[in-house]
Amino acid sequence: MSTAALQQALQDAQQAYIDLSTGAKGESFSYTQGDGAKSVTYTRANIGQLQMLIRQLQQQLGIISRARRAIRPIF
Template sequence: MQFNPRGGLLAGMQTSALQTAIKAAQQAYIDLSTGAKGESYSYTQGDGSKSVTYTKADLPALSALIQSLQVQLGIVPRPRRAIGLRF
């Protein structure tokens, strides 16, 4: 499946805002992983300013955010669900 700019949690964000958000999220992931910086970040989107605080325990959530941004930007395809076989 390809990305759908009209669907999902990030629908309606401009491409430039998504690109800014993914850069910030990726840098936050690197910084948290290495302990290089603080754990609080803010960004602006269509409905106003947002801020978020991450801790090392939130690395999986930050990774999921990065993956969602990648899908919305069409960088990676939407993950497929596992196919189960029944006999």
């Protein structure tokens, strides 16, 4: 995916998260691609998956770094 496409996907995912969190929009969406019709359903029950998608896109864009383990001294 190009950087522009990743940025657009991130923006769409963030807007979907906001809309879903505030109840501003529906939770089920359908669209048509070359290989047929598709549908996506986001519910409050799987809002965590949407958060993970946003985090993944941010990592791919370099906005946030991967989580690091705690550094523990060895004596």
